[in-house]
Amino acid sequence: MNSNSLVSIDNISREEILDLIERARYFEEHPNHKILDGKVVATLFFEPSTRTRLSFETAVNRLGGRVIGFSDAATSSSSKGETLKDTIKMVSNYVDLIIMRHYLEGAARYATEVTDTPIINAGDGANQHPSQTMLDLYSISKTQGRLDDLTITLVGDLKYGRTVHSLLMAMRYFNPTFHFVACDELKMPHEYKEFCKNYGIKYTEHKDFSTEVINASDILYITRVQRERFTDIMEYEKVKNLYTLRNSMLAEAKDNLKVLHPLPRVNEIDRDVDDNPKAYYFEQARNGLYARQALICRALGIDIYKEAEK
Numbered sequence: 001m002n003s004n005s006l007v008s009i010d011n012i013s014r015e016e017i018l019d020l021i022e023r024a025r026y027f028e029e030h031p032n033h034k035i036l037d038g039k040v041v042a043t044l045f046f047e048p049s050t051r052t053r054l055s056f057e058t059a060v061n062r063l064g065g066r067v068i069g070f071s072d073a074a075t076s077s078s079s080k081g082e083t084l085k086d087t088i089k090m091v092s093n094y095v096d097l098i099i100m101r102h103y104l105e106g107a108a109r110y111a112t113e114v115t116d117t118p119i120i121n122a123g124d125g126a127n128q129h130p131s132q133t134m135l136d137l138y139s140i141s142k143t144q145g146r147l148d149d150l151t152i153t154l155v156g157d158l159k160y161g162r163t164v165h166s167l168l169m170a171m172r173y174f175n176p177t178f179h180f181v182a183c184d185e186l187k188m189p190h191e192y193k194e195f196c197k198n199y200g201i202k203y204t205e206h207k208d209f210s211t212e213v214i215n216a217s218d219i220l221y222i223t224r225v226q227r228e229r230f231t232d233i234m235e236y237e238k239v240k241n242l243y244t245l246r247n248s249m250l251a252e253a254k255d256n257l258k259v260l261h262p263l264p265r266v267n268e269i270d271r272d273v274d275d276n277p278k279a280y281y282f283e284q285a286r287n288g289l290y291a292r293q294a295l296i297c298r299a300l301g302i303d304i305y306k307e308a309e310k
């Protein structure tokens, strides 16, 4: 495995998280710093994406590199039966970095085992989405002025939601208090609650999305119920609209509260929230560009500060 690969948020220490946030801040001020001259990056998306793929590709383009890849596996030879192993080994012949999203949990880790080219996991099934977590952490740090001692409420699909799994793991360094709001079918899996216990992370579980929970929060992190993760569509129909944030529910929220969502949203945030200054999800998605520029440089072993001195 190339040690610059990013498969899980677990690959990044507290110090490195803080350093990456500083680098994201640098890129927000200098988004067009041309430091990837001669570098080619592959984006291999076996699952649909808007933000992750386009922000990674924009990041490479703004840094002066080139992008190859596919946004639909049906247009690649995997549709002819080529294995993931063969696809990764082939693409490694052409590029300096592979950014991949796959519907199977563990696919990115497997890819690191068949190539020396660095891999960035852009989402593997219901498992991990570490680059989303870096942009979430950057967004939280920007809006709250810190990462430590925050109360974060996670709402919606906590079972299959890879973004909440990665965020929970990353926050272990920063003494958070979590509220988990989900129905029985989509509650936070046992392994992540065990993780909280092991790291002394405080959490409570709720079925009601109450104003009491909202008013106690610094961050309200809403997630979509993901139809694509259900094998039984009737189960999805039963739970898809259980939780919707409406503007009126924010009336007594803390001044510093920000509403985050990895997007895309369906019905879980009413459109009447969009103009509330507490709504931060579109800015959050923009922060993805800067956080991903920092992650691309990490993966390629490029120190932006040294490059800036030249």
Ligand code: CP
Binding pocket: 048, 049, 050, 051, 052, 053, 123, 132, 262, 263, 264
């Ligand atoms: N947040 C996120 O992963 O969005 P996309 O699925 O559009 O990439």
